[in-house]
């Protein structure tokens with residue numbers, strides 16, 4: 001039941017390179033469009049400060065791992081085919097991957113900030129990455145709009161007295177993880193009436209866009225930041241007020257992959273996401289020079305950006321929280337701090353109990369905040385880093 005993060009973007013921006021760097025997979029990468037056709041699913045990790053040291057314990061993770069007091073908590077990552085303008089009408093590889101994307105809880109939009117690939121993923125120069133950001137949002141909006149229109153049609157062909165607009169629309173758009181209450185709220189928040197006959201095309205598009213924004217939260221990974229062109233574009237775009245609303249994480253999928261590969265080969269010691277590493281093996285002069293360049297990059301940008309993009313997606317866009325099951329008296333059955341669970345935004349102590357097991361949730365009495373040793377109630381909202389023991393009649 002872990003979160004799923006989807007990598008999206010036009011072809012040749014580095015989605016598969018990012019995917020491989022994050023999962024140490026070996027999905028093919030290539031400087032030509034549509035290198036990837038079928039989606040790949042892999043396991044990546046998000047970092048959470050390990051709680052064990054605060055309790056003078058050494059954790060024994062059931063899943064993921066712990067390094068430098070950071071817990072690497074598993075998340076699913078999906079690499080999909082590149083998206084080109086008109087995808088919603090079947091251009092490029094068409095609609096299939098839109099469906100693949102739909103299973104993702106949150107998206108990382110990988111953008112080639114170097115400007116060296118055109119809209120179709122072919123080599124070029126001086127392409128403005130802003131066009132990519134705009135196009136992807138517009139493409140997703142069109143996809144939502146198509147489905148919204150079907151819902152409106154259905155509503156209009158039915159006897160309106162027999163059904164409610166939001167019920168019909170929610171049914172049509174259920175695959176996006178929305179519901180009738182949310183749809184009704186969005187319609188009203190846009191100042192529209194609950195009657196599609198009063199809407200024009202712009203209203204429909206705005207509604208589709210708003211539902212898309214809520215159901216497909218997204219961060220931008222500004223990739224290929226190891227090139228001077230990308231840096232120049234990054235400076236420009238991050239100071240453009242039109243893009244203020246986005247979380248843009250500077251990123252070099254190449255750097256992350258190079259460091260992880262070097263570690264696998266016993267050449268460096270590198271904790272994923274760290275802003276430095278140690279060279280521990282024999283390297284040629286050329287390798288040493290390459291590694292020093294990467295060192296400059298990760299120290300300037302506080303890491304390669306791959307970890308940060310995943311964490312921004314989960315913890316900033318989704319506002320998810322990572323909580324450790326605790327033991328108030330320090331008695332662990334199978335080693336301390338075995339788990340760290342990622343829960344939805346605003347999850348409560350009771351939600352946490354249900355996450356552990358439905359029986360534990362059903363028998364929920366109260367919980368203990370192990371950091372303060374205080375009792376907390378069912379409705380207490382949890383925060384990342386909390387250590388919580390649930391007291392339940394079913395234990």
Ligand SMILES: Nc1nc2c(ncn2[C@@H]2O[C@H](COP(=O)(O)OP(=O)(O)OP(=O)(O)O)[C@@H](O)[C@H]2O)c(=O)[nH]1
Nearest residue numbers: 011012013014015016017030034035036082253254
């Ligand atoms: N300079 C630089 N190049 C990169 C980086 N990441 C990827 N690339 C290059 O960009 C090209 C495309 O990479 P892929 O990972 O295949 O891109 P993709 O987005 O998966 O492409 P499709 O599968 O065709 O949609 C390859 O030549 C990569 O080596 C990076 O961080 N820096």
Ligand SMILES: [Mg+2]
Nearest residue numbers: 015016035036
């Ligand atoms: Mg690919």
